Amino acid sequence: MIRHSQELILNRLPNSASALACTAHxxxxxxxxxxxxxxxxSLNRxxxxxxxxxxxxxxxEYRKSVTAGGDYGAVEWxxxxxxxxxDTQGHEFLDCLGGFGIFNVGHRNPKVVSAVQHQLEKQPLHSQELLDPLRAMLAKTLATLTPGKLKYSFFSNSGTESVEAALKLAKAYQSPRGKFTFVATSGAFHGKSLGSLSATAKADFRKPFMPLLPGFRHVAFGNIDAMRALFTDCKKxxxxxxxxxxxxxxxxxxxxxxxxxxxxxxRKLCDEFGALLIFDEVxxxxxxxxxxFACEHENVQxxxxxxxxALGGGVMPIGATVATEEVFSVLFDNPFLHTTTFGGNPLSCAAALATIHVLLEENLPAQAQQKGNLLLDGFKELAQQYPELVVEARGQGMLMAIEFVDNEIGYQFSSEMFRQQVLVAGTLxxxxxxxxxxxxxxxIEQCEQVLTAARRALTALRQSLANPSAVVTENVTN
Incomplete structure (x- = not known):
C-alpha cells in the first residue's frame, strides 16, 4: 500500500523522482x-x-581566498x-571570523545546543494563537539586560529584519508628529532589504535597487557638527x-x-530636536x-x-528590536501591524536565553576586553613592523580590523592566513x-597562535612583493 502510494505520488508530480533522490542523498x-x-x-565537487x-x-569567485592550490573551494563539514x-578534507581552522559575529559563545556551545535540543523535544514551533512562554521570558530578560528604559521586544530572524522593525516603529511613532526624515552615516551597514538598505551607505549595494525609500540622509560618521547642520537644515x-x-x-x-x-x-542632539535614536548593535x-552592548562604553541609551x-548563540537565527514603552506603545492597539511567522519561535528563544546565560555566567564580555587587548596590541606591533603593508590596526574588545595599503594586499593576507588554517575575511x-x-x-594560547600566523602571513607578503616568483609559505592545507 505504501509503495503503491509512493508510485502514485511520483507519477503525479513532475521531476519528483529526481527531487526525492536529492533529498535522500x-x-x-x-x-x-x-x-x-x-x-x-565527491561532496566537494x-x-x-x-x-x-x-x-x-x-x-x-568571492571565496577564492579559501582555496588550496586554486583547485577547490573549502567546504564546511x-x-x-x-x-x-x-572542512570536508578534515582540515581544522581556527575561526577568527566568527560567522561575521555570530559565534560569540563559540561553535556548538554545549549549553546552547542542550537548550535547543530540550525545546525541540517539547515543541519546535508555536501555534501562533496561544501565548508562547519562551518569547515572554526572553523579552523580560532583554528588558532587564539592556540599558536605560528599553522594555518591549519584537523578535524576528535576522539583523536586517530587526532594523526594518526599528524603522517601521520609528515611522509609526513620528509620523503623527510630522517627522519623516531618517539620518544615517557614511560607511554604515544596516542590511540589504529595502528599508535597511536605504540606511546602508555603500553605492554598490544600493545602485541596482534605486530608488530606495525616500527620506534617508547620510552624514559623516563621527562628525557631530555635520549632523547638527543637517538637523538644522531639515528643520528650516x-x-x-x-x-x-x-x-x-x-x-x-x-x-x-x-x-x-x-x-x-x-543622544543630546536627538533630544534637542525630538528625534529618536536607534542603535544598530547587530x-x-x-x-x-x-x-x-557597545553603547555602554559611554553610557548612552x-x-x-x-x-x-550572536543573540542566537551560533545555533539558531534570531533578531530582536527592543524599544522603550513610549515608542513601542504605538503597536499596543494593533499588535498585528508588524509581525513575522517565525519570529520569537521557541527554538530561537531557547537559544537566545541560553546564550545570554553563558555570556553572563562566564563573564565573556570581560574576557573579550582582556583577550581583545592582547590581540590588538600584537596587531599594532605588527603594523609598526610592516608599514609598507599595514596602515593601522584598530578595534574594541574582540571586534578588530587590520587596514592594509590596498585591497589586493588585504585579500592576499586573508589567503595567507587561510593557508595557516586561520580564518579571517574582509569587511563589506x-x-x-x-x-x-x-x-x-x-x-590565550589561541590568541598567540593568531598573532604568530599574522606575523608569518605579513612576512610572506613582504617577501612575495620583493620577489613575486618566490614561494614563501607552505600551504598547510595540502
Whole structure:
C-alpha cells in the first residue's frame, strides 16, 4: 500500500523522482558523522557544482581566498572545538571570523545546543494563537539586560529584519508628529532589504535597487557638527528628523570607532530636536566589544536597539528590536501591524536565553576586553613592523580590523592566513580592511597562535612583493 502510494505520488508530480533522490542523498549526509576520502572528494565537487548551477556562481569567485592550490573551494563539514571548524578534507581552522559575529559563545556551545535540543523535544514551533512562554521570558530578560528604559521586544530572524522593525516603529511613532526624515552615516551597514538598505551607505549595494525609500540622509560618521547642520537644515525646510540610526562602532565600514563624546553628543542632539535614536548593535552587541552592548562604553541609551547575529548563540537565527514603552506603545492597539511567522519561535528563544546565560555566567564580555587587548596590541606591533603593508590596526574588545595599503594586499593576507588554517575575511564596505572577529571563548594560547600566523602571513607578503616568483609559505592545507 505504501509503495503503491509512493508510485502514485511520483507519477503525479513532475521531476519528483529526481527531487526525492536529492533529498535522500542529503539526509544520508546529514546523518553521517564522518566521510571517507572518496566521499569527501565527491561532496566537494558536488557542492561547488551546485553553487555554480543553482545558488550563485559569484560566491565561488568571492571565496577564492579559501582555496588550496586554486583547485577547490573549502567546504564546511562540521564544527571542530569551541573555536574551530572542520572542512570536508578534515582540515581544522581556527575561526577568527566568527560567522561575521555570530559565534560569540563559540561553535556548538554545549549549553546552547542542550537548550535547543530540550525545546525541540517539547515543541519546535508555536501555534501562533496561544501565548508562547519562551518569547515572554526572553523579552523580560532583554528588558532587564539592556540599558536605560528599553522594555518591549519584537523578535524576528535576522539583523536586517530587526532594523526594518526599528524603522517601521520609528515611522509609526513620528509620523503623527510630522517627522519623516531618517539620518544615517557614511560607511554604515544596516542590511540589504529595502528599508535597511536605504540606511546602508555603500553605492554598490544600493545602485541596482534605486530608488530606495525616500527620506534617508547620510552624514559623516563621527562628525557631530555635520549632523547638527543637517538637523538644522531639515528643520528650516520642514523635513523634520524622525530618527538617527547608527552603529556605535561601524562593523562592515571597517571597524570604525567614533571619537570620544560622539555618541553622547548624538543622544543630546536627538533630544534637542525630538528625534529618536536607534542603535544598530547587530554586530557589536552581546559582549563583542567588551561590554554587553557597545553603547555602554559611554553610557548612552537609545530609544530603539537592534540585535541579532550572536543573540542566537551560533545555533539558531534570531533578531530582536527592543524599544522603550513610549515608542513601542504605538503597536499596543494593533499588535498585528508588524509581525513575522517565525519570529520569537521557541527554538530561537531557547537559544537566545541560553546564550545570554553563558555570556553572563562566564563573564565573556570581560574576557573579550582582556583577550581583545592582547590581540590588538600584537596587531599594532605588527603594523609598526610592516608599514609598507599595514596602515593601522584598530578595534574594541574582540571586534578588530587590520587596514592594509590596498585591497589586493588585504585579500592576499586573508589567503595567507587561510593557508595557516586561520580564518579571517574582509569587511563589506571597506575592502582594504580585514576583520578579526573570533569567538569570545578564544583561549590565550589561541590568541598567540593568531598573532604568530599574522606575523608569518605579513612576512610572506613582504617577501612575495620583493620577489613575486618566490614561494614563501607552505600551504598547510595540502
Amino acid at each position: 542529503a539526509l544520508n549526509l546529514i546523518e553521517k558523522r564522518t566521510l571517507s576520502h572518496e566521499e569527501m572528494k 558536488e557542492v561547488i557544482d551546485y553553487f555554480q548551477q543553482h545558488v550563485n556562481p559569484g560566491f565561488l 562540521q564544527a571542530g572545538g569551541l573555536n574551530t571548524l572542520v 525646510t520642514g523635513d523634520y528628523v524622525a530618527a538617527v540610526i547608527l552603529e556605535p562602532i561601524q562593523g562592515e565600514g571597517g571597524v570604525i570607532l567614533p571619537p570620544p563624546g560622539y555618541l553622547p553628543a548624538v 554586530q557589536t552587541g552581546m559582549g563583542r566589544t567588551g561590554k554587553m 537609545p530609544d530603539i536597539l537592534c540585535l541579532a547575529k 564596505i571597506n575592502a582594504k580592511t580585514v576583520r578579526v572577529e573570533p569567538p569570545l571563548t578564544l583561549t
